[in-house]
Amino acid sequence: MITLINGQLQNTISVQDRGLAYGDGVFETMLSIHGQIPLLHKHMQRLHESLQRLDIQTNRIEENIELIHAHLLSDKQQIVKLTVTRGVGPRGYLPVKPCLPTVIIQISDKNNIDETKRRSGVSITYCETLYSKQPKLAGMKHLNRMDQVLAQMELAQGPFDEGIMFDDKQCAISATMHNLFLVNASCLITPKLDECGVAGVMRAHVLDLANQLNLDINVQTVTKNHINQADELFLTNSLHGIWPICQLNSTILPIGPVTSELMNKVAKVIPYGD
Amino acid sequence: MITLINGQLQNTISVQDRGLAYGDGVFETMLSIHGQIPLLHKHMQRLHESLQRLDIQTNRIEENIELIHAHLLSDKQQIVKLTVTRGVGPRGYLPVKPCLPTVIIQISDKNNIDETKRRSGVSITYCETLYSKQPKLAGMKHLNRMDQVLAQMELAQGPFDEGIMFDDKQCAISATMHNLFLVNASCLITPKLDECGVAGVMRAHVLDLANQLNLDINVQTVTKNHINQADELFLTNSLHGIWPICQLNSTILPIGPVTSELMNKVAKVIPYGD
Numbered sequence A, B: 001m002i003t004l005i006n007g008q009l010q011n012t013i014s015v016q017d018r019g020l021a022y023g024d025g026v027f028e029t030m031l032s033i034h035g036q037i038p039l040l041h042k043h044m045q046r047l048h049e050s051l052q053r054l055d056i057q058t059n060r061i062e063e064n065i066e067l068i069h070a071h072l073l074s075d076k077q078q079i080v081k082l083t084v085t086r087g088v089g090p091r092g093y094l095p096v097k098p099c100l101p102t103v104i105i106q107i108s109d110k111n112n113i114d115e116t117k118r119r120s121g122v123s124i125t126y127c128e129t130l131y132s133k134q135p136k137l138a139g140m141k142h143l144n145r146m147d148q149v150l151a152q153m154e155l156a157q158g159p160f161d162e163g164i165m166f167d168d169k170q171c172a173i174s175a176t177m178h179n180l181f182l183v184n185a186s187c188l189i190t191p192k193l194d195e196c197g198v199a200g201v202m203r204a205h206v207l208d209l210a211n212q213l214n215l216d217i218n219v220q221t222v223t224k225n226h227i228n229q230a231d232e233l234f235l236t237n238s239l240h241g242i243w244p245i246c247q248l249n250s251t252i253l254p255i256g257p258v259t260s261e262l263m264n265k266v267a268k269v270i271p272y273g274d
Helices: A018-022 A041-055 A060-073 A113-121 A146-155 A201-212 A224-228 A258-271 B018-022 B038-054 B061-071 B115-120 B146-155 B201-212 B224-229 B257-269
Strands: A002-005 A013-014 A023-033 A078-085 A101-111 A122-130 A162-166 A172-175 A177-186 A187-191 A216-220 A231-236 A242-249 B002-005 B012-014 B025-032 B079-083 B102-109 B121-124 B163-165 B173-176 B180-182 B187-191 B216-220 B230-235 B243-249
Touching: A002 A060, A018 A078, A018 B018, A018 B079, A018 B146, A023 A041, A041 A060, A041 A078, A041 A201, A060 A078, A060 A101, A078 B018, A078 B025, A113 A242, A113 B187, A122 A146, A122 A224, A146 A162, A172 A177, A172 A187, A172 A224, A177 A201, A177 A224, A201 A216, A201 A231, A201 A242, A201 A258, A231 A258, A242 A258, B002 B061, B018 B079, B018 B230, B025 B038, B038 B061, B038 B079, B038 B201, B061 B079, B061 B102, B115 B243, B121 B230, B146 B163, B173 B180, B173 B187, B173 B224, B180 B201, B187 B201, B201 B216, B201 B230, B201 B243, B201 B257, B230 B257, B243 B257
Parallel strands: A122 A162, A122 A242, A187 A216, B121 B163, B121 B243, B187 B216
Antiparallel strands: A002 A101, A013 B012, A023 A078, A078 A101, A162 A172, A177 A187, A177 A231, A231 A242, B002 B102, B025 B079, B079 B102, B163 B173, B180 B187, B180 B230, B230 B243
16 A cells, blocks of 8 residues: 655654544545546546535645556556545634645555456345435535444445445435446436435446436436336446446346446446456 | 653554544543543543444543543643544445554643633524434534534634534534523523434533532423523533523523523532633
8 A cells, every 4th residue: 555645655644634633524536447547537526626615725636646646557456545634723623724735645456356246236225324414515525424334334234235325304315335326217317415425426427428328317316116116226436337236135136238238338438347 | 732642642643544534433522620620420421432332442441541640730721632533444434343443632721712701601693504413423522523614614704603503404403512501481401412413521511410400401302493582592511611692693692590500500610710
């Protein structure tokens, strides 16, 4: 693992960093293949939007992206985690201006243990752990991730690969570490994320591809009824691409034609299994 | 500032600490007066309960409390922040067992700039920033604190000292860094915190005192109507004790008899102004 903090080879941060104290920051987890990050543009778009919404000002992102590329290896798949916190500050929730954000780069090798999940699909259940709603953070990949930690701890008690999380109105938001897609009568459906949830980069990429394929697309409120009645279900994230859902609780599902077509499209840009 | 990490004089933590990555941990902010922490017992009760609920196992809290006492000064008021994270872990929301929690002690001097706020009272408004609901974290002082950061950023745009935060059903939860109390027809009222909010140590102390004073106590759903119609309003936290609310939006409020009586009671155990 290579770790750089504000451009220096270093693996510790100040205990006064607001990323630790309050989770005051955001991160991107990106896949590098042959020394390139295929969806870099979309990652940067989300990162910059999130930093702007949080009023975390830094002009050092581009130089850190150059630094990342200088450390990527052309002969393997790697995972690049880029974290930006508001930086060190005194005690107290209110940020002191100006802040000096902390930019953390972590590069590690990707193993391929998940390859069978993409090929054969995954089993999924419904989580009891709620997704907490905060419209001011909706869509961001911020550092307040206890909902996901708790949901994963719940999931680890059972046999399922993933779990769908709901808000307190029983609307599906996403799985614990993937976005959720449904296919119903050839229409591609994914939960709207205006009150909570991470607007995944692979989710955005799949929506782009669906547009190119002239699929009907609905970004909408999704209930258990919608999920139970779907023809196809699949999950997305940047590291895994598309994972078909082959089992929902006790119901076995086939890998359907829309899922397969989108997987083929994704594979042309991002050769996951290579 | 004195900083100790896992017992060592040190002020950096690993970038792989789950406290930074996910906010996977809890903290206590405690007031020390003359080398003693008056409400230590209540802080420890909440800390141990929170760690148990999060399944963060450590038997090193007691030795860290001894360490804190060894560093406290008898001639000044100090602020002791004790943070416990789940410790270093690999990438991924699911905690790997066993974990080796990180215990962070930060001791700093308390300034007395807030003294006039306790004597004269504070002005308060209603925040637009919602308090996000997560029943599995309700009551804990965990490290996912972006709700409070966002609310304080909102508050900084206006002239008010503090702001009351509501959940998405318009129920008051607390102020951004204080618990909220209402007095109505001699009944002491505070919001119930079963879906979100920090169950403050000073809140618990005030409820104990109210019990001793044979006050009627209601821990209940609190709406704007309740607040607007209250005879007295006050805020609590461990560092400030009780702050009377002397202004709610444009309405001026007197410091009432129940607030004053409780303040006198608190002052007997915790001589804030000394």
